Amino acid sequence: MTSDGVKAEDVQPRTYLAATAVAEKNGKRERAGWNFGGRRDFSYFAPGLVEELAKTAVNRTLVLFDAVQPPAGEIPVVLGPGVTGVLLHEAIGHGMEADFNRKKISTYCTMIGKKVAEPFVTIVDDGTVPHQLGSINVDDEGTLGQKTVLVEKGILTSFIHDKISAKFYGVKPTGNGRRQSYQHYPIPRMRNTYMEAGPATPDEVIRAAGKGIYVEDVSNGQVKIGEGDFAFYVSQGRMIENGKLGAPIKDINIMGNGPKMLSNITMLANDFEFHEGGAGACGKDGQAAPCGFGQPTILVKSLTVGGTRG
Amino acid sequence: MKQELYNLAESGIQTAKAAGAAACRIGIDTERTVEISYRERKPENIKEASTKALSLEIFVDGRYSSMNTSDLRKDALKDFIGRAVAQTRLLAEDPFRSLPDPKYYQGRQDIDLGQVDPDYKTLSPDERHAFVKAIEEACLAKGGDKVISVTAGSTDGYGESLLMTSNGFDGYSESTYFVGSAEMTGKDEGDRRPAEYGVAVSFRRKALPKPEMIGMDAARRTLALFGAKKLKTETLPVIIENRVVARFGGGFLQAMFGRGIQQKQSFLADKKGQKVASDKLTLIDDPFIKGALGSRLFDNDGFAGKKRVMIDAGVLKEFYVDWYYSRKLGWEPTTGSPSTLIIPPGKRSVADIMKDLARGILITGFIGGNSNSTTGDTSIGISGQLFENGVPVQAVSEMNIADNHLKIWPRLVEVANDPYLYSSQRFPSLVFKDVVVSGI
Numbered sequence: 001m002t003s004d005g006v007k008a009e010d011v012q013p014r015t016y017l018a019a020t021a022v023a024e025k026n027g028k029r030e031r032a033g034w035n036f037g038g039r040r041d042f043s044y045f046a047p048g049l050v051e052e053l054a055k056t057a058v059n060r061t062l063v064l065f066d067a068v069q070p071p072a073g074e075i076p077v078v079l080g081p082g083v084t085g086v087l088l089h090e091a092i093g094h095g096m097e098a099d100f101n102r103k104k105i106s107t108y109c110t111m112i113g114k115k116v117a118e119p120f121v122t123i124v125d126d127g128t129v130p131h132q133l134g135s136i137n138v139d140d141e142g143t144l145g146q147k148t149v150l151v152e153k154g155i156l157t158s159f160i161h162d163k164i165s166a167k168f169y170g171v172k173p174t175g176n177g178r179r180q181s182y183q184h185y186p187i188p189r190m191r192n193t194y195m196e197a198g199p200a201t202p203d204e205v206i207r208a209a210g211k212g213i214y215v216e217d218v219s220n221g222q223v224k225i226g227e228g229d230f231a232f233y234v235s236q237g238r239m240i241e242n243g244k245l246g247a248p249i250k251d252i253n254i255m256g257n258g259p260k261m262l263s264n265i266t267m268l269a270n271d272f273e274f275h276e277g278g279a280g281a282c283g284k285d286g287q288a289a290p291c292g293f294g295q296p297t298i299l300v301k302s303l304t305v306g307g308t309r310g
Numbered sequence: 311m312k313q314e315l316y317n318l319a320e321s322g323i324q325t326a327k328a329a330g331a332a333a334c335r336i337g338i339d340t341e342r343t344v345e346i347s348y349r350e351r352k353p354e355n356i357k358e359a360s361t362k363a364l365s366l367e368i369f370v371d372g373r374y375s376s377m378n379t380s381d382l383r384k385d386a387l388k389d390f391i392g393r394a395v396a397q398t399r400l401l402a403e404d405p406f407r408s409l410p411d412p413k414y415y416q417g418r419q420d421i422d423l424g425q426v427d428p429d430y431k432t433l434s435p436d437e438r439h440a441f442v443k444a445i446e447e448a449c450l451a452k453g454g455d456k457v458i459s460v461t462a463g464s465t466d467g468y469g470e471s472l473l474m475t476s477n478g479f480d481g482y483s484e485s486t487y488f489v490g491s492a493e494m495t496g497k498d499e500g501d502r503r504p505a506e507y508g509v510a511v512s513f514r515r516k517a518l519p520k521p522e523m524i525g526m527d528a529a530r531r532t533l534a535l536f537g538a539k540k541l542k543t544e545t546l547p548v549i550i551e552n553r554v555v556a557r558f559g560g561g562f563l564q565a566m567f568g569r570g571i572q573q574k575q576s577f578l579a580d581k582k583g584q585k586v587a588s589d590k591l592t593l594i595d596d597p598f599i600k601g602a603l604g605s606r607l608f609d610n611d612g613f614a615g616k617k618r619v620m621i622d623a624g625v626l627k628e629f630y631v632d633w634y635y636s637r638k639l640g641w642e643p644t645t646g647s648p649s650t651l652i653i654p655p656g657k658r659s660v661a662d663i664m665k666d667l668a669r670g671i672l673i674t675g676f677i678g679g680n681s682n683s684t685t686g687d688t689s690i691g692i693s694g695q696l697f698e699n700g701v702p703v704q705a706v707s708e709m710n711i712a713d714n715h716l717k718i719w720p721r722l723v724e725v726a727n728d729p730y731l732y733s734s735q736r737f738p739s740l741v742f743k744d745v746v747v748s749g750i
Contacts, residue, residue: 024574029577072746104503183359222677222678226502227502229693232678233678233680250682250687252689253712255678257708304540304709305748306690306709306710306711
């Protein structure tokens with residue numbers, strides 16, 4: 001309830017089931033895991049899903065025994081569908097949160113209406129996707145959850161607003177005024193951020209990369225809002241050699257610059273997926289908020305890969 | 311308030327026992343914090359929060375649970391504890407869960423750790439605002455026409471904490487804290503807007519540096535990032551600046567915990583007594599340093615604090631093993647968590663060390679990255695300064711180092727003389743040789 005007349009209530013459930021596996025082979029140990037969840041009730045966690053979870057966690061662990069280190073340097077990077085959308089969230093989405101732009105500390109603050117990507121790139125932040133972690137019926141300022149197009153056909157069209165930033169920019173709030181709990185004040189936060197699919201097949205995208213790496217899963221993403229620089233830890237992936245997937249890779253960092261990466265996206269596949277996980281949360285200003293993300297297979301012309309081979 | 315906490319904990323233990331618990335541990339924390347931040351010479355945020363929370367660990371029928379509540383009203387707490395005991399009975403048995411043997415509670419020191427500022431209650435709103443304004447002004451002045459935005463802030467607080475068990479332990483502590491901070495974003499070439507921060511934290515207000523120092527430090531660090539470039543991949547010596555050593559060292563530290571060892575997720579599990587780093591590395595866990603941010607008289611199990619040498623001249627001597635994992639591992643417990651960590655400082659300053667290294671990188675910031683506690687593999691983004699013959703010649707960003715903890719710590723060649731005091735991990739700057747720094 002607010003003094004400007006809003007009366008609203010919302011239930012925002014969150015459940016997840018996670019598994020971690022540790023395996024040993026020839027004296028070497030590897031560990032990996034997976035989780036399923038979201039804004040789900042317990043009927044989602046049927047026996048079939050539990051079995052899939054266990055198999056996924058084990059398979060993701062066993063493949064790591066064959067992992068190699070890619071060479072260090074700038075190479076083409078293919079981001080697989082679904083979970084790698086966290087990179088979109090971190091490297092691009094945060095820079096579009098309007099408080100950073102209102103304070104002129106985001107690299108995107110002068111780019112509304114400008115071309116930031118190729119015309120086949122559309123990025124959306126949507127609070128209305130069923131079961132996704134960032135879905136809300138109403139935000140913490142009483143604005144209804146809604147779909148907000150951030151980049152439309154390559155043009156930056158909107159920031160992510162709470163009421164303060166919307167007033168500053170003279171636009172309607174986008175329903176992104178979120179807070180962790182009663183102890184915190186609402187600030188612009190993403191909900192479910194995703195990039196729409198393109199026309200290519202995933203194989204065509206991998207073929208076009210030629211020689212590079214294919215990223216299946218990432219963790220520990222961080223972005224510097226002002227410079228746009230970001231870094232991600234690749235926990236699962238593959239080498240790409242001669243346009244085909246090769247040996248597994250793991251435990252390397254990829255680095256880049258958000259605006260540069262966005263303009264360097266050269267292909268999108270037709271295999272869009274949301275990540276169906278329920279663990280983890282986005283952190284900002286000391287507040288945690290559950291967010292969803294998704295994307296199709298994406299080819300980025302080049303990113304810095306941190307290997308041990310120079 | 312202290313007696314009130316004791317009354318509440320004693321009543322909670324009695325209620326749990328009456329509800330059927332075989333044993334229980336109760337922790338109660340209260341805290342008041344005040345935060346102020348300024349931007350464009352105006353207050354940006356002012357926030358005050360007072361919180362109380364109770365954590366309850368129940369042991370019943372060989373089962374265990376841990377629950378929390380912030381509703382400390384008498385009737386509500388009674389209902390909460392009753393439900394907690396009933397819900398614990400629904401869980402699987404865990405034969406390793408119990409309260410510690412009380413012998414580990416013995417030997418607690420009775421010393422003043424210097425964690426309370428006697429003047430805290432006299433701190434006025436005007437003093438808080440003046441402190442933050444001084445930080446902002448100094449940052450604006452030092453940043454000059456390069457400033458896009460400066461946010462200066464102050465946080466202070468007072469907290470009390472009580473831990474009590476049904477088998478005879480009780481421990482109370484109180485502390486105050488003061489934080490001053492500034493973050494500057496500057497206008498660099500093109501659309502780049504580098505940002506860096508300065509921060510200081512202490513139990514006592516008078517132990518903080520002057521606010522001007524905090525503001526100028528933020529500006530100096532931001533300006534140092536201007537013109538940052540990604541360089542060609544090269545194998546170089548690197549110096550990790552004192553205030554970011556903890557982030558890199560955390561990947562090593564996480565493999566020293568009993569949980570990871572018991573679950574076979576530690577690359578150090580079989581390395582006790584072995585050389586895991588160069589002889590330049592000694593790591594001491596010292597809970598008794600007056601005014602240090604990690605100091606304590608007892609840990610979360612109630613174990614009496616004890617100074618421990620965790621790594622001695624590169625040899626791994628101890629792990630962090632709490633009561634539960636000591637039972638699972640069949641080991642003697644140590645403590646479940648670090649107190650104040652020290653790497654004894656060396657003799658030379660970073661500036662002097664840089665003069666001796668013909669060409670290298672001073673790492674002043676990390677970004678992203680991770681460390682695999684099972685294998686020791688680590689990869690992390692860096693920013694900082696390329697230096698030649700002691701002189702910074704180029705700011706660097708979008709670069710990366712990748713290594714394995716068991717391979718890089720033996721390449722630690724020098725420890726600087728500058729321990730970072732605004733952290734419970736009082737680490738000096740560290741120098742590593744032959745590090746692959748990835749770029750173009």
